[in-house]
Amino acid sequence: TDDDTFSNAFCENSEKLIDVHLFALAARYYSLSNLGVCTPLEDVLEALRGDNQGKTGIKTDEFMNNKKSHEVQVMSELVHNIANYCGIKQVIDIGSGKGYLSSFLSMQYNLKVYGIDSSNTNTNGAHERNRKLKKHWRAYQSRARANTESQRLEKANDRQSEINCKAINEKLLKNPSSLQRQDQVPSQDLFPSCGVTEIAMSETGKQTEVDLMARTQSDESKLAEEVLAILNVLPADAVEVFSSSQCNRGELCEEEKAQRKRASLKAKASKSSESNLYFPLTSCITAETELSDIITDLEDCMMVGLHTCGDLAANTLRIFTAKPEIKAVCSVGCCYHLLSEQFENQEDCPEEVWGFPMCQYLKDTGWCCGRNARMSACLALERVAVGQTLPTESLFYRAVLQVIIEEIYGVTKSDRHVGKTFAKSSSFVDYVRRSLKKLELDDSKLPDSCIMDYYEKYKHRMNELEAFNMLKVVLAPCIEVLILLDRLCYLKEQDNIAWSGLVKLFDPVKSPRCYAVIALKK
Ligand SMILES: C[S@@+](CC[C@H](N)C(=O)[O-])C[C@H]1O[C@@H](n2cnc3c(N)ncnc32)[C@H](O)[C@@H]1O
Incomplete structure (x- = not known):
């Protein structure tokens, strides 16, 4: 067997490592990428969106200049699609820190987000960042609307584009089912139905269609770029103020100025986006946490966690499985060295809740990693490799x-x-x-x-x-596999889960803890 082959890496008597090459091969063999247990992100997105629905218009390659931006962008698109699929609007971000993911989800995807973090300093930082974002967001909104409007005017003068537009509209009117088909989520093996009503999906789909017709693709990426610039680059202690002069690059004609003014007034009148900023809360989450004690208007929702450290990732999954109102979870863990281990000190307290192992399968074998191994799991092989x-x-x-x-x-x-x-x-x-x-x-x-x-x-x-x-670096992915498969196995052992999987979300060179545990309720 493979185990027998790989055991030759060690001397039978002294148990010392004698074949480094074989050791490295064994480590690669047992890594997540080789075991074939991950579901590709593209497959998940495709199943959530349905075959016909395109991307959101965000061009990822333009925004990969820093780690957080990369993480927030990839994860928020996935979360948005899961929320859409499940027909939910509320997201609980566990261990939200300063709220980079939370604010992006609320502002870019219009989700109602509660961010919970145990650190008051983080919550205060998030409030401060929120305050600044509001100011920037207003300026951004009016600029975005004015830009869209002036581009629309330009296009109105372009006869050719008018003809094209008319032709498209006529086609859609003659064949409304072409629009309808885009709204439907085909039944996929990957995900069963998650209580999505046809109407809810249809409304969202139509709105998206209208939006898409109003903007060109380059508008989309420009807007997304600006949102990202505001949300991801702006730290909590940013001091720069977005001056109105920055909006007016170059001279504007009278007509454009009037358009911008109207758009700005409209933006002010529409408070929805401002009030959609997320709500940072301070609370220390444990496996026993009742979210309804913290969030008074808790509704059907999903839980997310971007780099939830140690036991927090495990407890996020436990809360998810225990509470029927939580329809989905998307959790990327980190800091495995902080995990509490049931079998580390030969203690047998089955009643206590431990970070590892979670699944009955490993509990039955009394499996223990130990702190050294968990420390190794935090290393970043891909970074060392480059x-x-x-x-x-x-x-x-x-x-x-x-x-x-x-x-x-x-x-x-x-x-x-x-x-x-x-x-x-x-x-x-x-x-x-x-x-x-x-x-x-x-x-x-x-x-x-x-x-x-x-x-x-x-x-x-x-x-x-x-x-x-x-x-140790070479071995790191194998230990991470063990911890992640334990979490996945725990989800597979529950009978209220419709689908669960491990998905590689991030480029590991940019963000080494790159695997998400995702699950949807029946
Ligand atoms: C690695 S940081 C990630 C922060 C944020 N999600 C991000 O990506 O920027 C982990 C966060 O979890 C918070 N945290 C740790 N244990 C927690 C607990 N038991 N309950 C709530 N928050 C916790 C920490 O304060 C920290 O802000």
Whole structure:
């Protein structure tokens, strides 16, 4: 079997690694991309939209200049399609942070979004960002409408386009079913019906059709570009003010000015988009959280989570399966090292809710990853593969620190964490002292020379450490597979789920934690 072949990578007696190439092959074999357990994003989108419906008009390649923009753009399009498919308007963004995904979903896709984050600082940041977005959004809206209107006027002067437009309208009038067909979601094997009413879909579809006829494709991508620029680039502490002079590039003719004024008044009159900004809330989500206690107007909705760390991803799935009003979930987890593990400390508390394992299948085998393996699962193989280097020096600092705390303090385990001390440290001595303080160990009797002796003693082994970490990076996808398949398996074990799957959403070089767990209720 494959397992037998790959076991030759290790010496039978010493259990040491003897065949690095075979080890790498085994790791690749057990990666998500090779196991064939993922559903391609295109297939999911196609099944949700139906065969005939086109893309939303957003050109992704224009906006991939930063990680968050990429994530928000891809995920929001998927969430929008799931919400449409399920006929829901409410989205709960779990671990919403400063609300990048939430605000995009509400403003670009007109969804009613509640963002819940345990950090008050994040909620305050999100409120502040919301306040600024409102201001920008108003300016953006009036500009967008004015642009669309002036382009429409230009087109009205173009006789040829008038004829074309008439021809299209006549065709549609003669054959209304051509429009109808676009609205229908064909029954697919991938997703069963999720309670979508024909009328709801039909209304949305018609509105989309009208919108599409009103705008050209280039309008679409220009508008989307502007929305993204506003929503994704604007940080919470942005100070620039969108001045009206920025709207008026070049001289405008009187007619255009009048059009813009009318469009601006219209935009002000229509409060809908402004009031559609999402609502940031502070709450610490656990498996037992009752969303209706936090959200008073909770209705049929879906849960989303963009990089929900540790147990939060697991608990999102638990809440989803437990609550009938939550019709769908789309969760991208991260920070696997923060997962709580049921079988890590030989504790047997079956009543307690753990981050791993979730599924009965792994629970029955008492499966445990351990912190080291979970730490490895957080590494980014694809980034290393394209030449981004490992943080060898900080890993070396941490490794030597471990020797110091074991040999000098006799400590092998601690509930405290060193955290991101490396970046704040000016030298190895400084790093060790800062870390010891965090670990609540007395460093007053530890001379600098002693700390440096440890550094010198192990300095020549930095290459070994780098090689070791390379092996960990190679293994990372296999551990991530285990954690993600556990979540998927948990969903498959529930009997109220109609469809569940793993979908690779992001380019892993841009965003290493790129897999979404998606599920739809029966
Ligand atoms: C990695 S950040 C992602 C933030 C945001 N979704 C984004 O993509 O920008 C994870 C967020 O989850 C929040 N969080 C962690 N545990 C949580 C919990 N139990 N309940 C609610 N929020 C939590 C953190 O405060 C943090 O803002």
